[in-house]
Amino acid sequence: ACSTSMSFATYARAHAHARASVPVSARAPSARIASMRAPVNARARAALSTRASTEDDADAEAPKLTITKMRDDDELPDNLFDAVGCAARCTSAAMKRGVAGSVVELLIPELWDPMSGNVMSESGDQLKVWEISREFMQQLVKNGSKVRAVFPDAGAAAMLKARWGGADCGFEIASVDDRALVGEDFDGVLVFAAPDPMSLEKVQRATGRANELGCPVVLLNPRLASGDAGVGLNVRRMRDNFLGKMTVTYSLRPLPWCNGSVFKAYPGQWKLFLEDTEEPGRFRLIDEFAQRPAGEELDDIVEQALRPLGDDGETAEKTTAQKFLSVMKDMQRFMRSLSS
Known part of the structure; x- marks a missing residue:
């Protein structure tokens, strides 16, 4: 409906995400069947030479395999x-x-x-x-x-x-x-x-x-x-x-x-x-x-996830600004507890 177009647009901008498709050729050697043939000796190679051009043409016409990379989101x-x-x-x-x-x-x-x-x-x-x-x-x-x-x-x-x-x-x-x-x-x-x-x-x-x-x-x-x-x-x-x-x-x-x-x-x-x-x-x-997840539990999980890692791969210490924000969150939690 026309009356909801603004809502739909806002919602789409907040949650839209593209699907990633990755060609095999960009990630690994060619997936064509010809590339997986075992080596052959000279006599066998001579016997197969008359069919080589036909097979190459067939390989060239075969569609390329595309893999869709799945993500959690x-x-x-x-x-x-x-x-x-x-x-x-x-x-x-x-x-x-x-x-x-x-x-x-x-x-x-x-x-x-x-x-x-x-x-x-x-x-x-x-x-x-x-x-x-x-x-x-x-x-x-x-x-x-x-x-x-x-x-x-x-x-x-x-x-x-x-x-x-x-x-x-x-x-x-x-x-x-x-x-x-x-x-x-x-x-x-x-x-x-x-x-x-x-x-x-x-x-x-x-x-x-x-x-x-x-x-x-x-x-x-x-x-x-x-x-x-x-x-x-x-x-x-x-x-x-x-x-x-x-x-x-x-x-x-x-x-x-x-x-x-x-x-x-x-x-x-x-x-x-x-x-x-x-x-x-x-x-x-x-x-x-x-x-x-809600309330203090959700706040703590998000804060932990957003905190940067140090050089050793462990969570870095909070900065002064982050400590200040934590104090403000604690005050907000206290005020919410008074009203509940």
Whole structure:
């Protein structure tokens, strides 16, 4: 959609990377069959001389072998459309394996801040989020799912029905406030688009009801954990307990402060990628984790990975500037602990 073009461009610039193809001739001796022939004696060479020109012509016409050099960052998406398609495929695979609750995080740098969560600074930003949701729903439908998309309020649901043509969009559109959100005859996939803290209880009830009927639930870009201002301790505990039972099937979370990303694609593990300074546009895999790296753990891992090596190959001592930054990070951690 036109309204999302800026998001797609920003996302593509942040995560695009080229595929490296290396001809064999540039890396090793010629791969032609003729070059691998064993030596022959003089008599045999004379007998074969009449066929030499024919074989040489055949060798010259044979296509050159090209090897594609695989890299760890090849699994990162090329652009936002690629990310949405991969997220839908991973989620479909998880549902086929019996995963009842999935979480998908497609976080665009211009619409999301790593500290405060979703940022809607421009008038059309919310519509961009809905268009991303629409693309995800349609990809799920292509993968064979019957989808009911649930939006945070009745106004948004009505507006999107009119904008997308109702049933013509390929999936049902509903609101979290609908009374018959999950009826006895429901047999599809319930997808909550950007659910917020105010709708937490309704989302939980609908999720429980859908799971009782054997229907999977997906939380797409949930805002349930995006900032705790005005959210009581009991609500936070209820939210954390609810999200703790879900499986993250796809997540691409940018780390602009270190030019990296925390990435997961079901059934793989969590992975930390940082920009490859020696090859612009590429990323290097730092490590893999069974649980999402976050907070102090993530800060320490990134700091260690970015610290230069000394002449002996060991990590060099911190500079004065690096020590100062570490102190500032410790202060930030302390302030975060006071607000949690």
